[in-house]
Amino acid sequence: MSDVSTVFQLIPAAQKYDWGKPAKSSSVARFASASGITIDESAPYAELWMGTHPSAPSRLTDGTVTLSEHLQRHPELIGAKVLERFHVENGNLPFLLKILAIDKALSIQTHPDKSMAEKLHAERPDIYKDDNHKPEMALAITPFTALCGFQPLESIAARLEDSPEFAALVPPEDRQKLIDSTTPSAEDGAQQKAALRAVFTAVMTAPEHLFKEQLSLLIQRYTSSAGVQPTPPDDLKELVLRLHSQFPGDIGIFCAFMLNYVKLTPGEAIFLGAGEPHAYVSGDIVECMATSDNVIRAGLTPKLRDVPNLVSGLTYVAAPSSKHVVKPATGPSGATKLYDPPVPEFAVLQTVLPAGASEEHPALDGPSIAIATHGRGKLTWPDGETEINTGEVFFVGAGTPLRLTSQGEADLVLHRAFVEAT
Template sequence: MSSTTPVFKIIPTTQKYDWGKKGLSSKVAQFATASKIPGFALDEEAPYAELWMGTHISSPSRLLSGETLSSHLAAHKELIGEKVATKFADAGAAEGNLPFLLKVLAIAKALSIQTHPDKKMAERLHQEQPTVYKDANHKPEMALALTDFTALCGFLPLPKIAAYLLSTPEFAALVPTTIASQFASLSTSSDPTGPAEKAALKDLFSAVMTAEESLFKTQLDVLVERYQRGSVADVEEEVRDLVLTLHSQFPGDIGAFCAFLLNYVKMQPGDAIFLAAGEPHAYISGDIVECMATSDNVIRAGLTPKLRDVPNLVDGLTYAAADPRKHLVAPAPAAPHTTLYDPPIPEFAVLRVALAPGEAAAHAPVDGPSVAVVTEGRGAVGWGAGETLGVSEGEVFFVGAGAELRLEAADQKLVVYRAFVEAA
């Protein structure tokens, strides 16, 4: 193959974080082992949390030759495409940087209570704390469930939070009476995202997250003891097990009280959620494919041993309380055996291809670059005048702008997630 072939394999990187699944119980380790990532040595006791596929400077992908993907794309600008390079110039697309980052996550215990800044806030945080917030980009993200997956995402509807304040005295003890009263008076508003309603929710959330440690630890101990002996109000039934799980993973952590503030969603394979800038969330368990704008900016405030930045998290949230369906991304048919997940942002969309043995799917050219990961099975990718590339579970490949693609399963099922960007 020539050096400018539009389709080629790339080598992802693996990340070990405390919350990752250990050894081969992790999809990350399974994919790294199956695809024989150079230098990867399996440790059954290590927590394999993330597989990164892209050009982010913190952990860039490489070609089989060892060249970084960004260097190769900078030298062969046609692979990104002129329109994408121009539209995402501020993200460095003209220099070979993709405007999105694709990941696989394997989650054994909760990630932190967190949010991601918008671009304006990201630029400020990067300037003020460059060692913590290492780039100036925003990080809207989409999570697609590979297995059963649970998460906290976005603020609960206001009446539900008010119900917890009435039924859960340990939670209510963290909120000053004046703030609780103001929130209760607005919780049944016909405009839950109005300015006054958002301000009341912000005051309540801030009061909880900044509660004195001696207060919230005492109340959490009381709450856990009550739940363990089976004293649970009806409204608490759906979060009882979640609170106990979070407390077992992070004893005495304020993040456990976010069960009374954020939507608890349970997803099945094929479901997807989108989290825009300023939406609070925490992934709880499961395996996912995740796509995001190219950034590693995370503002944390609970359920983590890492740096907590409560003031910036409180200031950066949208406080748009809503049913969790607000965050769901509805899949749409895009081609034979292909489903499109298209969140409301320009940086990325994701195609999921699922082929039975012997089946094939054709994809029309995309006016921008793609990164694809094989999550199951094996088969072949074809393009151009009959060129083909064999692919199997765990392998990652790049697709250049304008390449018409054909995917075909071999003697077993083939499942591929393809993240792409194009400029309208």
């Protein structure tokens, strides 16, 4: 090991997108400010990036050296096992950690698997800016809502039968095939996926004059003072009207009839693999993913819509939202929980330490990045110590044990993304 510090502060990158929260209410702006980033009070702050992705790399505190440049000079901070296991080059990490502050729904989207990412990047590097896949986990730090994976086929069939505006977008034979696929005599697997794909494709490629007419009828029915007939579930009505207020006349609103609508409380998490459709709707989250910025969009966005690639890249797995839930494991002290999704590139530790309490964190066999999302405290390691305040971000090198201590009157809440070679 060289004499370089194994723990050091990072300056993250703040991203201003139109779906972000206004600066005064955005956790992203608040955390960015804690790292010395100048905030534009008139702008919406959406994402805080912590990692080595070239689109928005983190930097060391001198502002001139990127984290990837530093790690390229000191690969021991990543660790030999991680370097070998993930074939990482040029100081890049296998994971990217973010904070998201969502005021307006994100696009209906999916992320490609590795082979599709390579193909899209080769064909359209201006749009698909890297060749990596992007499995991701969202961990709520405020109440959070999202569209997440396809609903069970029985639920979609019910919506086709009780929502005439939705049904009008799907040819009768495709509607019937999906309804038939829910019967006990239906074949499993391929037949059901084909039926779901036909319905989803019909909706997302419906002629504009048709879906705008049906959407107008739907909104009129949902807002009619005479009442709504047939009566939709409360969550569905709430979601449709919210999306319509943000994206009037957008085909993506009809995804509310096909995707699971989830509501998470702080500490709850969901995972989305390649080819699973989703859209985050509201709230603040810690998000962790494989290092990539590949997004295939098809609705609820002013950005490029790539419906053919989205339709072709989905898995068409229909299941309750519980399929996507990541249940944390609790550490020995109870102060730390491990969120470990079914991919090797990342996992996240969430530590909630009461004022004055301390906890030992054993060395990890790989690098990690930590952000304090609440409170203040102290990080101690064999060769040093540093204070950490709300919003500050630190890198922790492979093989470095930590002691966390909460200071002040509030809990110290720390989120730490890491990778190990197992």
